[in-house]
Amino acid sequence: MSEISRFVVRKAGVLGAGVMGAQIAAHLANANVEVLLFELPAKEGNPNGNVLKAIDNLRKFEPSPLATRSKADHICPANYDHDLAQLKDCDLVIEAISERMDWKADLYKKVAPFLGENVIFASNTSGLSINKLSESFPAQLRKRFCGVHFFNPPRYMHLVELIACNETDPAILDDLEKFLVTTLGKGVIRAKDTPNFIANRVGVFSMLATVHHAQQFGLGFDVVDALTGALIGRPKSATFRTADVVGLDTFAHVVKTMTDTLPDDPWHPYYGIPAWLKTLIDQGALGQKTKRGIYQKVGRDIQVLDASTGAYRPSTGAADDAVVEILKNKNTAERFAQLHASNHPQARFLWAIFRDTFHYCSTHLASIAASARDVDMAIRWGFGWDQGPFEIWQAAGWGQVAQWTSDEINAGKTMSAVALPPWVSAAGRSGVHGPLGSYSPVTNTDIARSTLAVYKRQLFPDRLLGEPVQYGHTIFETDAVRCWHTGDDIAIVSFKSKMHAIGGDVLDGVLQAIDEAERNYAALVIWQTEPPFSIGANLKQTPVGGGERPKKSATGKWFSQIRRSAEASILKTARGVDGILGTQCAGALMEGKLAPIERMVEQFQHTTQQLRYSITPTVAAVDGFAFGGGCEFIMHCDRAVATLESYMGLVEVGVGLLPAGGGCKEFVLRAVQEAKGGNAFPFLRRYFEAIATAQVARSAEHARELGYLRSSDRVVMHRFELLSVAKAEARALAEAGYRPPLRARNIPVLGRSAIATITAYMVNMLEGGYISEHDYLIGRKIADVMCGGDVECGSLVDEQWLLDLERRHFMELLATQKTQDRIEQMLQTGKPLRN
């Protein structure tokens, strides 16, 4: 046999079933990679007892590391005493045991004899030196050794830092990078072998700077979190809540690495943890995992530690209105000028943490990263900032900020007195990111993006400030959609509406795109330039900021945020109604003029039917949220290609309505198909529940289980590869000689007995107080649509019959006072009404 020329991971091994190891194994399983998870053998009972417990725990984690619960069944338990021989089949082994150099060294010696000769062996250390670690690795294998640093939680955090040791074969890094990007969907940054690598080095410094300045300005932790969260484009958990989530002991450990290994760093005096934090850790108050940390929850109240007294007080701190006003300014340069000029302690605090972070990043850029892009991307992908520190600096006005910083260094106001590096103030410098790439102080040039083949799959990669983007060539453009292509025969339609709401104008645009594709193109792809796929909301009704969360979540923030957003989806669906029905809806509704709304619903149904039956194949490329009408679009395309982090659901019931864009109809067709001539009721009942309880899928794989996606639909791990894969699917459909399916006829419906059976189920929910009378009415109407109306079981109907039922019941619900109350409350308060 000749040597394999292409690196493939048929099987992977993960050593260490701690929090990170188990979750990395889970994510490998999410990506359909066979994985062995090793742990120490249990002292008694089943030798795999420890690892089985870890696998079982994965099912309980929030946010769930598993795309579906059953993924855990695909993690093979193993232990170091009995199963090391199985390592020889592993093409990739990731070590993720405790951060102890001696323990890791022992383990390496133990496993080395069992490794296959073509293995890539990578340590998931968060900060230990990869070169030091490599010394414990047999010399002949060192070329296949490197560091691969995942961020917690690894399913959701986009960043993976890839670190070579001196002997690492560059080719294996390229191989591993390809695997990490395409197979695991991660954003890879090549980091140098410096303590804590890039993201933690900068991110943790930023937190230390925040701690320092909070104390200087006398700001409470709750106030600091109010200031350093969404207001400045960072996760809502901001600084101290993030520390609680990460674990205060973990945070202290990462800080200690910096204390121990960076003695010459100008900021070394700040590499320590404050006394109050040490006290918390000594008390075992480690944050979320121990239910007490900087914050604690008492009953329903959140309390925050007061560092001056050591006691907890109610967490009520907020950003001052004057400062919020500054931060609302969309012009970054003006915003920074105002922060800098302000005498408000909160504004001065913010300026100080930005300034010292800029100072720190520019000083260390040469030693820690290949270019400024790597620092910014690492912070965005690893810490969830909307923009990296250099991007913010550049947007704020490079020279001006450099001047202010320099002045304040000279005035002794900064944390370190070290001067800014000369390149910062080089003549003509207006930033670090430009059309040619991002600046590297080492080469004194702008470094372009990686040219690895894997990145050709990213037609429009995550871009930095200053990087121009041109989405192909326009075919046509309206106020609501843009139809375009990338120089080939596949048409792409992207929505321009906020949150990619589907209004009448979007429907017109999609119909026009289908028409255009039928006449001139091989296929049509629906793809959005950024998530969500479609929230169904109308721009005009979306309150300021309310719609921003989904975008963040899709870039890899905590699932709790995603879940909150999913819950809030009902809210957006309320606006989605407006979106679906056009801006005149609200007025028309209140005036009781329902006819135009009914015409709009008809147009919606016409559009989804066109997506299904158009003569050219249609592909939905899905990322992020897809609710209500957005979900119905997906269900009607010939194929869906969805990123793993796609969250779909037919959530109309939240505002007292039912899916009327073909969603109910489509579920009926699927139930009948799946029953294959047998009893369709069990299938239909599951779909009924999905709609009646507004189930939102927690991953694309989960969407498949719930039935929003079909087995023929594809799941893509990397969101920036989505368009490329969707186009490939579209092309494959076209080249296979695509013909639309024949229109469904003779659909056997379950009829009146099945409606009664579903009703009996709901009667119990009603009697138990789980649903309201209006929920019951909505449920009965959904049942009526999905069972084909008050007809005998087995009656044969066509699609139009079901669509007419959808529309009729939608309109009837819309005419009820309680549905109108629900919609109105949603529009006005943003909170769902249970009536």
Add this chain to the structure above:
Amino acid sequence: MNKQVQDAYIVAATRTPVGKAPRGMFRNTRPDDMLAHVLKAGLAQCPGMDYKSIDDVIVGCAMPEGEQGMNVARIGLLIAGLPNTVSGMTINRFCSSGVQAVALAADRIRLGESDVMIAAGTESMSMVPLGGNNPSFSPAMFENNENVAIGYGMGITAEKVATQWSVTREQQDMFAAESHRRALHAADSGEFKDEITPYNIVDHAPDLAARDIAIKSRSVASDEGPRRDTSPEGLAKLRSVFAVKGSVTAGNSSQMSDGAAAVVLMSESAMKRYGLSPLGRFVGYAVAGVPPEIMGIGPVKAIPKVLQQIGLRLDDMDWIELNEAFAAQSLAVIKDLGLDPAKVNPLGGAIALGHPLGATGAVRTATLMHGLRRRKKKYGMVTMCIGTGMGAAGVFESL
């Protein structure tokens, strides 16, 4: 007054241990196999009798479909190896099916049409869930409000009974804890030994490591339901499962169960012919209807009805097996009729021991017959509430 031509005597009554459903020890044991087991075991307790003399086998089953469909009575008796001349029928009155079968069998003897009958019950709630595999309701139920309650789940009806009879959550949890306490005490003292015929469970599982079929068998002899870690405090922590602000929890409701029981009945002449002595005499049986939404109160109507029939008073009853569908309805019945709590379920009830729907009536008949004999008591009763709103009560005399 006396309409019968002869008395019907119970000469044998036995049962399987009761397993938890759907993940208990009998999860892979078929209800027709369990039935065959108890038929054989019951007959084994009647040495010297001629099996051909069995006139009919009447089997109660509350969800007679799937594994317990196709007239499970006939299938079970054939599997048990009874002569194919012996007939069998499956009957269904939900939770009273088992004691209903006993009453029907007794009546054939009392009428003089038969001398030897077998009554039984079998139910695998692991294999055929409550409501069956494919429940389907009539649209007519929802065409007028009077009938909506037909569709109520049993838990909802228990909530309604709890409200109407003012049974508190605390009372229910106390009652449930007491059921477990009594059941464990009884099991520990060997009180169920007489009535249980141990079952040899055979399990066929793929052994993926060995690439072979692993056949494992083990004998089970005790009920799976009673929990030693049950306490009123523990029960108080459980959430209501049928209503948002309800009081009925998984802990104070009967358990879902698998099990079977058989009762051999004979006339006096048949007993003499085979030289057998009776455990007891069947005295009477009655059923009555109540509103479906408060089905749990059924015994309140059935108990006076049967006592009236047979001319006995409540005080004459030494032992009452009141099926604990829910603590709520049990307490409501006890309260409404003024039953003596000491006489009700002295060995624990369905909350601890389980409730294999259609088998329960026969299971508890076995408990009662052996219990009365051990404790040298005279009259006992098996009573229960029945879904869609009925109650049943059967009275037996120990001899």
